[in-house]
Amino acid sequence: MTTAIDGLAGGGVDLDIADFDLLNLPDDFVARAYEYFAALRANSPVHRNSDGSFLLTRYDDLVTAYRDTSVWSSDKKIDFRPKFGSSPLYEHHTTSLVFCDPPDHTRIRKLFQAAFTRKALAALTPRIHALVDSYLDRLEDQRGMEVVADFSFRLPMEVVCDMLGVPGDDRELIRDWALLILGALEPVLSEAQFKDGCRAVENFKAYLRDQIKALKDNPSARREGEILSALVAAEEDGEKLTEIELLHQCIFMLNAGHETSTNMLSHGVHEMLRHPAQIALLRAEPGCIETMAEEVLRFQAPIQINNRRALRDTELSGRHIPAGSIVHLMIGAANHDPEQFPAPETFDIARRPNRHLSFGLGIHICAGNTLARIEAEIAFGKLFTRFPSLRLEAPAKLSKRIRFREVTELKVAI
Numbered sequence: 001m002t003t004a005i006d007g008l009a010g011g012g013v014d015l016d017i018a019d020f021d022l023l024n025l026p027d028d029f030v031a032r033a034y035e036y037f038a039a040l041r042a043n044s045p046v047h048r049n050s051d052g053s054f055l056l057t058r059y060d061d062l063v064t065a066y067r068d069t070s071v072w073s074s075d076k077k078i079d080f081r082p083k084f085g086s087s088p089l090y091e092h093h094t095t096s097l098v099f100c101d102p103p104d105h106t107r108i109r110k111l112f113q114a115a116f117t118r119k120a121l122a123a124l125t126p127r128i129h130a131l132v133d134s135y136l137d138r139l140e141d142q143r144g145m146e147v148v149a150d151f152s153f154r155l156p157m158e159v160v161c162d163m164l165g166v167p168g169d170d171r172e173l174i175r176d177w178a179l180l181i182l183g184a185l186e187p188v189l190s191e192a193q194f195k196d197g198c199r200a201v202e203n204f205k206a207y208l209r210d211q212i213k214a215l216k217d218n219p220s221a222r223r224e225g226e227i228l229s230a231l232v233a234a235e236e237d238g239e240k241l242t243e244i245e246l247l248h249q250c251i252f253m254l255n256a257g258h259e260t261s262t263n264m265l266s267h268g269v270h271e272m273l274r275h276p277a278q279i280a281l282l283r284a285e286p287g288c289i290e291t292m293a294e295e296v297l298r299f300q301a302p303i304q305i306n307n308r309r310a311l312r313d314t315e316l317s318g319r320h321i322p323a324g325s326i327v328h329l330m331i332g333a334a335n336h337d338p339e340q341f342p343a344p345e346t347f348d349i350a351r352r353p354n355r356h357l358s359f360g361l362g363i364h365i366c367a368g369n370t371l372a373r374i375e376a377e378i379a380f381g382k383l384f385t386r387f388p389s390l391r392l393e394a395p396a397k398l399s400k401r402i403r404f405r406e407v408t409e410l411k412v413a414i
């Protein structure tokens, strides 16, 4: 199911949010998300849902929850048991580093750093240039394109599959599994979504076991900087990573690295075309590309919700939060908080400073944030230079998912 977005900007403070409930959202939530956030921030910044969890919408409260790991845990073993039982989805979502606390998190995160060093990313950059050029070459003779399929889906998928050494033919398969596994993180989960998610985890694991076996059988096939090789070496090292941990970090990487960046690219094209003066500004001042990427990330955070559990009684914005409570960190709301961002509903590609929370903050800050920024700068820079007169054919369509702000269709004329 999809919904069209039109009036994203502003307003909303007067919306009645007394009965607002993340588990039973109003039908117009996705289309009017920023209006609901404005009302929540102003009137109920630590808002209780029907299941006892809390929604956080103020920038400062999110920063506190991200930073203070002595109070706020990312470990999901307790939270996911009722939802996932002892299923493959449970195993996956409680093993990947994003849902671990120190010391496990510290150990696993260290292994990831190898794939995200400056050197490793510098080696990927020419490939990103070449991929973007190839997509744009294909558009030269076309009158229009559907941005998600023709542009923004392709690049992040190719890049993250390259990093994990997944061959070209298997990439569609991987995408389907990834969507099913991440889809299971939505606040409300149907029986069919649960079953599909479990099957996807099992299929993904079997697939990766084959890839890993091939690397172990043939060590000369290992490439420096390629993350699967680095993780396999860490597993062989014995104490650093178990086989199950290895499999789930790979699945998580593939999931974390493509859908997020795809939506960043789709939203970026959409927002620029909705704000033609910003395209003119970018053309006049190409150096704005860095701040442009940041503004796209702020304005339409690809991941809208992170979660934490309170390890002890605490307080945020004057409201008591009992130990054991789950909080939903509403990134889109924090990114539009007027206390942090002057004129937050204005899309301004020269905005500075721009300390958005789209990559989170603290020990779990996105490990791929530099890679995502490189992808954005190359993709947007090339697209708007080569096709300066792109225009929207229709407003973007968004899915009803709320953890991800997902563009499902974006038609433009070239």
Ligand code: HEM
Binding pocket: 074, 097, 098, 099, 109, 112, 160, 253, 256, 257, 258, 260, 261, 264, 301, 302, 303, 306, 307, 357, 358, 359, 360, 361, 363, 364, 365, 366, 367, 368, 369, 371, 372
């Ligand atoms: C625009 C694109 C992206 C966005 C918006 C994004 C967003 C995020 C956010 C918000 C977190 C923090 C989760 C939390 O604190 O609970 C995170 C973590 C993570 N992301 Fe990204 N991400 C993006 C791209 C990528 C890419 C390209 C990769 C890798 C190829 C990646 C890998 C990771 C990993 C491994 C973590 C877990 C870090 C940890 O727990 O220590 N992400 N991401």
